[in-house]
Amino acid sequence: MPINITMPALSPTMEEGNLAKWMVKEGDTVSAGDVIAEIETDKATMEVEAVDEGTVGKIVIPEGTEGVKVNELIAVLLEDGEDASALESSGNGTGAVAGNAPDKAPAVPDSAPVIEVGAKAAGDPMPAPSTADGSRIFSSPLARRLAQQNGLDLAQLSGSGPHGRIIKRDIEAAIAAGTGKAAAAPAAAPAAAAPAPAPAAGPSAEQVLKLFEDGSYELEPHDGMRKTIAKRLTESKQTIPHFYVSVDCELDALLALRAQLNGAAPTDKDGKPAYKLSVNDMTIKALALALRDVPDANVSWTDDAMVKHKHADVGVAVSIPGGLITPIVRQAEMKPLSVISNEMKDMGRRAKERKLKPEEYQGGTTAVSNMGMMGVKDFSAVVNPPHATILAVGAGEKRPVVKDDALAVAMVMTVTLSTDHRCVDGALGAELLAAFKGYIENPMSMLV
Amino acid sequence: MADTAYDVIIIGSGPGGYVTAIRAAQLGLKTAIVEREHLGGICLNWGCIPTKALLRSAEILDHANHAKSFGLKLDGTMTADVKDVVARSRGVSGRLNGGVGFLMKKNKIDVIWGEAKLTKPGEIVVGKPSKPAVEPQHPAPKGTKGEGTYTAKHIIVATGARPRALPGIEPDGKLIWTYFEAMKPDTMPKTMVVMGSGAIGIEFASFYRSMGVDVTVVELMANVMPVEDDEISKFARKALEKRGLKIITEAKVTKVDKAANSITAHVETKDGKVSQITTDHLISAVGVQGNIENLGLEALGVKTDRGCIVIDGYGKTSVPGIYAIGDVAGPPMLAHKAEHEGVICIEKIAGVPGVHPMDHGKIPGCTYCNPQVASVGLTEAKAKEQGRDIRVGRYSFNANGKAIALGEDNGMIKVIFDKTTGELLGAHMCGAEVTELIQGFVVAMNLETTEEDLMHTIFPHPTLSEMMKESVLDAYGRVLNA
Numbered sequence: 001m002p003i004n005i006t007m008p009a010l011s012p013t014m015e016e017g018n019l020a021k022w023m024v025k026e027g028d029t030v031s032a033g034d035v036i037a038e039i040e041t042d043k044a045t046m047e048v049e050a051v052d053e054g055t056v057g058k059i060v061i062p063e064g065t066e067g068v069k070v071n072e073l074i075a076v077l078l079e080d081g082e083d084a085s086a087l088e089s090s091g092n093g094t095g096a097v098a099g100n101a102p103d104k105a106p107a108v109p110d111s112a113p114v115i116e117v118g119a120k121a122a123g124d125p126m127p128a129p130s131t132a133d134g135s136r137i138f139s140s141p142l143a144r145r146l147a148q149q150n151g152l153d154l155a156q157l158s159g160s161g162p163h164g165r166i167i168k169r170d171i172e173a174a175i176a177a178g179t180g181k182a183a184a185a186p187a188a189a190p191a192a193a194a195p196a197p198a199p200a201a202g203p204s205a206e207q208v209l210k211l212f213e214d215g216s217y218e219l220e221p222h223d224g225m226r227k228t229i230a231k232r233l234t235e236s237k238q239t240i241p242h243f244y245v246s247v248d249c250e251l252d253a254l255l256a257l258r259a260q261l262n263g264a265a266p267t268d269k270d271g272k273p274a275y276k277l278s279v280n281d282m283t284i285k286a287l288a289l290a291l292r293d294v295p296d297a298n299v300s301w302t303d304d305a306m307v308k309h310k311h312a313d314v315g316v317a318v319s320i321p322g323g324l325i326t327p328i329v330r331q332a333e334m335k336p337l338s339v340i341s342n343e344m345k346d347m348g349r350r351a352k353e354r355k356l357k358p359e360e361y362q363g364g365t366t367a368v369s370n371m372g373m374m375g376v377k378d379f380s381a382v383v384n385p386p387h388a389t390i391l392a393v394g395a396g397e398k399r400p401v402v403k404d405d406a407l408a409v410a411m412v413m414t415v416t417l418s419t420d421h422r423c424v425d426g427a428l429g430a431e432l433l434a435a436f437k438g439y440i441e442n443p444m445s446m447l448v
Numbered sequence: 449m450a451d452t453a454y455d456v457i458i459i460g461s462g463p464g465g466y467v468t469a470i471r472a473a474q475l476g477l478k479t480a481i482v483e484r485e486h487l488g489g490i491c492l493n494w495g496c497i498p499t500k501a502l503l504r505s506a507e508i509l510d511h512a513n514h515a516k517s518f519g520l521k522l523d524g525t526m527t528a529d530v531k532d533v534v535a536r537s538r539g540v541s542g543r544l545n546g547g548v549g550f551l552m553k554k555n556k557i558d559v560i561w562g563e564a565k566l567t568k569p570g571e572i573v574v575g576k577p578s579k580p581a582v583e584p585q586h587p588a589p590k591g592t593k594g595e596g597t598y599t600a601k602h603i604i605v606a607t608g609a610r611p612r613a614l615p616g617i618e619p620d621g622k623l624i625w626t627y628f629e630a631m632k633p634d635t636m637p638k639t640m641v642v643m644g645s646g647a648i649g650i651e652f653a654s655f656y657r658s659m660g661v662d663v664t665v666v667e668l669m670a671n672v673m674p675v676e677d678d679e680i681s682k683f684a685r686k687a688l689e690k691r692g693l694k695i696i697t698e699a700k701v702t703k704v705d706k707a708a709n710s711i712t713a714h715v716e717t718k719d720g721k722v723s724q725i726t727t728d729h730l731i732s733a734v735g736v737q738g739n740i741e742n743l744g745l746e747a748l749g750v751k752t753d754r755g756c757i758v759i760d761g762y763g764k765t766s767v768p769g770i771y772a773i774g775d776v777a778g779p780p781m782l783a784h785k786a787e788h789e790g791v792i793c794i795e796k797i798a799g800v801p802g803v804h805p806m807d808h809g810k811i812p813g814c815t816y817c818n819p820q821v822a823s824v825g826l827t828e829a830k831a832k833e834q835g836r837d838i839r840v841g842r843y844s845f846n847a848n849g850k851a852i853a854l855g856e857d858n859g860m861i862k863v864i865f866d867k868t869t870g871e872l873l874g875a876h877m878c879g880a881e882v883t884e885l886i887q888g889f890v891v892a893m894n895l896e897t898t899e900e901d902l903m904h905t906i907f908p909h910p911t912l913s914e915m916m917k918e919s920v921l922d923a924y925g926r927v928l929n930a
Contacts, residue, residue, distance in 0.1 A: 140895060140896030140897070141870075141895075141896060141897050141898045141900065141901045142869060142870070142871050142896035142897070142898055143896060145869055145870060145898055146869055149868070149869065160802070160804070162802065167896055168871075168896055
């Protein structure tokens with residue numbers, strides 16, 4: 001019996017991906033564990049391994065196809081002793097497609113053996129609504145109907161029932177307050193189908209292109225990462241009340257310590273040092289320790305409760321061709337600088353190859369964005385939820401400072417903390433930044 | 449903390465009071481409860497529970513009288529032994545009374561024995577009861593605290609209610625009874641007049657009728673059980689009359705003449721005609737009123753209105769630190785309303801998140817006459833009065849397999865939906881076991897289900913509950929077995 005290979009879900013929230021590349025062709029023999037394809041998701045390119053052994057009988061989705069839904073049939077594997085004719089006879093509903101539509105274009109065949117994920121019975125008049133990321137919104141049947149009849153988007157309301165369930169009184173309150181209107185509010189459409197707060201709120205593609213002469217530009221379609229960046233940051237700036245706090249930190253002590261530590265690094269037989277700390281590594285550690293000292297700032301916002309994190313998981317923005325990604329140094333407050341440094345080197349390298357695993361870049365409790373190496377003096381970064389803070393780090397440069405009432409020269413860098421004001425208020429942000437500055441200017445304290 | 453200082457003191461150990469005390473203890477509050485007469489209050493000493501025990505005896509007697517229709521033969525006749533029927537009822541009550549004592553001990557709640565008076569905010573003085581206890585009483589619990597001054601940050605008044613008396617027709621305990629006397633007859637009277645056809649009146653009327661008494665019910669309003677849906681009241685009246693109950697509506701007892709062993713009630717009907725009914729006993733069941741006296745409420749400025757303490761949605765009175773729940777805080781005077789009100793009150797005090805004020809629209813009501821009556825939400829008349837566009841569904845017991853098998857094919861279920869939203873606005877029932885069925889609709893209403901969800905719910909077969917689904921289907925023209 002031919003084996004169906006379907007689009008894998010490479011992360012819990014993945015709904016679709018691009019089939020970037022086939023590593024096998026029809027007729028190739030594969031065994032379990034062989035890499036057969038590369039899938040590009042919103043953030044990374046990942047390898048798909050064969051689970052069974054056999055011969056590639058049919059590639060259903062050609063490489064370069066975008067937006068392939070999770071669980072969609074992408075190829076059919078023939079078991080030992082089967083030949084291509086088995087494809088025809090495997091008409092048991094799940095394998096039929098491969099034989100039926102041998103030459104059809106990449107698009108999904110109608111009768112694709114899609115596992116019923118997200119596939120909704122057309123007759124279901126009242127689907128359980130979900131948020132943009134697919135998680136269920138708990139609401140009463142009456143609330144759903146009232147929302148539909150009044151053109152409200154449940155995703156924009158918060159519930160006052162048990163465990164945040166949206167109930168009738170929440171709908172009535174929203175109607176009274178005139179909030180929660182679905183973006184396009186056709187009364188007939190279920191509220192859940194109304195567009196989630198989308199980056200598309202700006203001018204349409206057509207409106208933009210009209211402003212430029214034909215032929216004066218090229219169109220480069222967005223890849224998954226670009227779309228994700230657009231969506232997440234728009235969402236962030238639209239929903240998170242940002243608040244900014246800046247401070248100057250003197251770096252001389254830190255640079256001296258760094259030189260001393262790097263000089264003392266043991267070397268292997270090729271003379272390669274066991275670690276080479278960067279200022280950025282020390283910044284990560286300092287922020288993690290500051291969050292440990294000011295735990296009220298190590299939080300995430302949810303409508304119902306403050307998520308108080310027990311560890312500082314520091315995301316580090318890594319610029320890569322075509323976008324950026326934030327691999328996360330977990331429990332950074334507990335890790336020695338050498339470990340942080342080596343982890344960052346490894347993840348930074350794999351980030352550039354788009355080979356990070358989802359668990360390496362999803363989550364985190366804060367982030368660091370460092371543009372010092374590009375000579376930027378100071379800037380403010382956009383909070384990346386679920387984080388409540390992000391630290392924008394500028395370049396260290398010699399600046400005149402006043403010491404003991406006299407002008408002196410010191411290495412100084414400016415950092416700006418952006419906070420989600422819903423959970424980290426101004427004074428708390430200032431407290432966090434003061435703790436951070438303390439570690440940077442007294443770097444020995446990071447070692448104990 | 450001193451021995452006499454508490455976080456919370458609750459005055460009255462009825463269903464509202466003792467449940468509130470347990471919830472308070474669960475929330476870690478140092479709690480005491482004051483009781484002057486009987487743990488469990490009227491509900492389980494002289495109300496809900498002992499009457500259910502009496503009605504059970506009546507039900508079994510009714511069944512025995514119809515044994516033949518079930519193919520059963522009874523040699524001789526089955527008769528009620530009044531003393532034993534009453535003794536069983538007292539026994540049932542005593543068991544639960546002891547149970548409340550156990551629950552207080554288990555939850556480390558101090559029981560203070562005596563009558564409480566609020567002396568100032570945060571302080572009560574407990575003294576001797578101002579009225580004699582109704583006899584017989586179950587033995588007082590052991591290990592209680594006694595008279596003295598006690599303090600608490602929060603004082604919750606849960607003193608309940610007592611029978612209302614009409615001037616000139618005051619209960620005397622001999623010829624004119626309240627529920628206290630009606631619950632413990634020494635001998636079975638031959639005839640009886642019941643004044644008032646609310647839950648209490650109609651339950652006693654039903655009980656005594658089953659016991660073979662010639663009962664006449666006099667009701668001021670047009671319907672028996674006037675708070676119920678008009679259609680259900682009329683249905684119930686017909687069924688009760690079929691059992692031999694005499695019912696006079698839109699009538700009142702204007703005066704009574706007492707003789708040595710009988711009483712004559714002057715009953716005036718709407719048209720002004722007065723007739724005289726001479727009977728062994730008159731039961732006065734014209735409602736209950738809050739126990740707001742002798743509590744020191746007036747001196748402290750606690751606002752009251754028509755015999756009840758005025759509260760907000762969380763049991764707060766007009767004086768900070770003083771709360772009220774249950775019957776004393778106003779209608780509907782039902783044990784389950786008191787319990788829920790108490791839980792809301794104490795959770796609000798303790799700062800439990802997500803506490804919302806009481807929704808009076810979803811309090812079910814049950815009456816245990818034969819046939820039973822149960823309801824929740826809006827009646828058809830009320831829904832129309834509110835200007836709702838409605839859909840009404842009905843289903844009759846005589847088309848339900850289980851009802852027919854039980855020999856209980858006289859009954860009906862009625863549901864009312866909002867036509868636009870499908871919101872379940874009300875459910876009304878009359879017939880066997882409907883007091884147990886109603887909760888299905890109460891849950892549905894509380895979870896805000898619409899007709900669609902009810903239609904998608906599987907009801908087990910064969911059960912009386914299938915009629916609930918059929919009534920929903922009927923409201924949308926989709927009834928199956930009718």
